[in-house]
Amino acid sequence: MDKLKQLVVSVAVFLGLFVSGQALASKLADQSGSDEPLGSRSIMSPAKIDARTQPAAKVCLQGEDCASAQPAVAAGSEEAKSPEEIYNTTCAACHGTGVAGAPKVGDKAGWTSRIAQGNETMYTHAIKGLNAMPPMGTCATCSEDDIKAVVDYMVSESK
Numbered sequence: 001m002d003k004l005k006q007l008v009v010s011v012a013v014f015l016g017l018f019v020s021g022q023a024l025a026s027k028l029a030d031q032s033g034s035d036e037p038l039g040s041r042s043i044m045s046p047a048k049i050d051a052r053t054q055p056a057a058k059v060c061l062q063g064e065d066c067a068s069a070q071p072a073v074a075a076g077s078e079e080a081k082s083p084e085e086i087y088n089t090t091c092a093a094c095h096g097t098g099v100a101g102a103p104k105v106g107d108k109a110g111w112t113s114r115i116a117q118g119n120e121t122m123y124t125h126a127i128k129g130l131n132a133m134p135p136m137g138t139c140a141t142c143s144e145d146d147i148k149a150v151v152d153y154m155v156s157e158s159k
């Protein structure tokens with residue numbers, strides 16, 4: 001064997017030892033905490049495999065133990081919307097842009113004459129409708145008090 005060959009072989013042997021040493025080390029690290037005997041061919045115990053391959057979610061039937069862990073949904077938990085939310089979800093479609101001559105919220109000049117009519121007139125127009133202004137501003141879930149509160153909100157934003 002000439003010197004070069006010898007060198008190549010010893011480097012290869014060294015690398016081989018190094019790599020298998022690394023593999024063994026990571027194998028050992030992986031097994032820490034498991035009750036498996038060292039040197040066993042499988043790295044993971046069946047229990048560990050089960051734990052890792054569990055579905056992300058489980059269906060829990062009523063009456064099953066797991067069901068008690070669910071947070072109870074409070075009855076009537078749907079919260080009332082604030083005037084601002086109602087404005088943003090229903091009225092802003094017209095009053096945000098001024099569609100069909102709707103007075104734009106924030107446009108002081110557009111509201112002065114309407115404010116001058118007094119709140120009651122504006123409430124009535126908002127609730128019953130006025131020309132292109134639809135009754136209740138199309139808000140099907142709003143009460144008349146909701147509409148009045150939204151009118152107050154729109155006016156306060158436009159003064």
Ligand code: HEC
Pocket residue numbers: 086087090091092093094095099100101102103114117121122123125126130131132133134136137138139147150151154
């Ligand atoms: C489909 C478009 C549209 C929607 C949606 C709408 N409005 Fe209007 N609104 C109008 C128009 C157009 C006018 C102007 C009517 C006129 O003076 O001829 C108006 C006018 C008004 C006025 C002034 C009334 C007056 O006496 O001068 C108020 C207050 C008002 N709207 C409130 C609301 C509220 C509150 C909502 C939401 C709950 C709403 N509007 C949704 C189109 C709309």
